[in-house]
Amino acid sequence: MVRIPTVWAVVMVGILATGCGGTTAPAPSSTTQAESPTSKTPRPATKVDDAGGRMVVTYEDATTPEAKKGRNLMERTHFLDEITQAVTDSFRLPFDVPVVASECGEANDYWDGEEKKLVMCYEDVDESIRVFTESGDPDPEDTARRIGIASFYHELGHMAIDIYDLPVTGREEDVADQLSAYELLAPDDKGDVDADYVRAARDIAREYTVLSDAGGELEKEAFADVHTLDQARAYNFTCWIYGSDPETNADIVKNGLLPEDRADGCEGEWDQLTRGWSTLLEPHLR
Template sequence: MRVLVAALSVIGLLTASCGGSAPPAESSSTESPSVAPGGPTAKADKAGDDAAAAGAMVVTYEEATTPEAIAGRDLLKNNQVLEDMADDVNQTLALPHDVPLLGVQCDEANAYWDPTAQTVTICYEDAANSERIFTEAGDPDPAASAINAEWATFFHEVGHMAVTLYDLPITGREEDVADQLAAYILLTPGDDGKADPESVQSVKDFARVFGASENSEVTADDMADVHSLDQQRVYNLECWIYGSDPEANGDLVTDGQLPEDRADGCADEWQQLDKAWSTLLDPYFRN
């Protein structure tokens, strides 16, 4: 899957798919990538310039000891998921310094961007939890669905990364903005004017993970959280899927997944989202 490269080539930007911020307990690494510390947040004057594109996303899989973490690590590592994710970013975004992409045992289903260490972490348990959800849902290939969801999770964290590395001006909650970035990358149409079906399915599977939440009672802590409620995130993602191509995704409305009152404004929501992220990221794509 080369979703970022494919999406951005269409809109003329190139010539040629989340949790809290607290990091997990430290664990020993099986690989030691060479990371060039970025120091204070770096903002490229024009990230396409060679001097501003000195960095790369570098993958490390850390140790796993619990059955759930081992299952998640094997799913990611055996399918070279993190390597493909890093390659997608490295072909597309000009990074001011190396950014580690870490597979980690977190003892919880999570993923996060650490703005201090400037690392992206995908927790093994997140992948394992997604595979469990899709297995229970009766998916014919739960592993493929879980990988789809992890691509969207990754691009959500790339949204946080971009806000930090490029000092992007945003309005609204950053978690919502990061969801928008994941949708923007995965739903942008290709050369034929249509989004890649696998990428669209990634957003759908991402939404399905939130839809599987068993939290039946919304608490004050839930309302105060930096994330929107899980069901709100489901409707947002479905709205952007529908709005990006109402003709192709009309089943979301006819099947009753997306309320018609929300669907009426989704094309406009998508246009706003598309314009915002295209404008924000334009200076930072590789030439």
């Protein structure tokens, strides 16, 4: 079942869990506890008139073996059609947003701020299939499908920041990761969490770890990239998964997937993340 978290359900979870407390914004290295959130009033999100916009998916031609393999999975599983319909049903879009499944020549997905379109690359799906086939995953295609869902929500973060003129106080790539985690892990209005989406969050963390291990020694320039290093992104997602439900996800700490000193602050990180995104998105949801 595809769903978008209901804002007020998430807000209440955050309020009941944390009261006036919180943690500093998630960062690659560590987090520290704070006595209370900042007293400064954030700039209110810009309200957008509901013009009946929707997300419109198109599948472009694929010519290379990699692109053909990625397109085949995307069309066969319909995951892109399902999640874009969920966004259309939940977000007040000021105009139609093209979602283009495309042969890009590289494994990548992106939000095009000039043309106002979201591009999902066939090669990115193919790379996930290859990575998890090589790592012995029992169902690499289904894992690639879930990673495609997580990647879409990351790009949705960039889209939301752009079309709603949302304020961000950190690197935009990190903030987009937070929205992806929010959409994957937050409960719906009935308090239910989509198990397939939780697996998607776990899978994207696994992929970052695999890519980090395969990348070898880092060049100095890697530390200047707009994206946080892959292993740090893996720890961030793992922390948010654990923080969203420590009891259900206790295996994360037990199996050493997350250092205990980071895990101690993950509930606070998750509460801050959900309260922040709930506040930013509330004016723009139906």
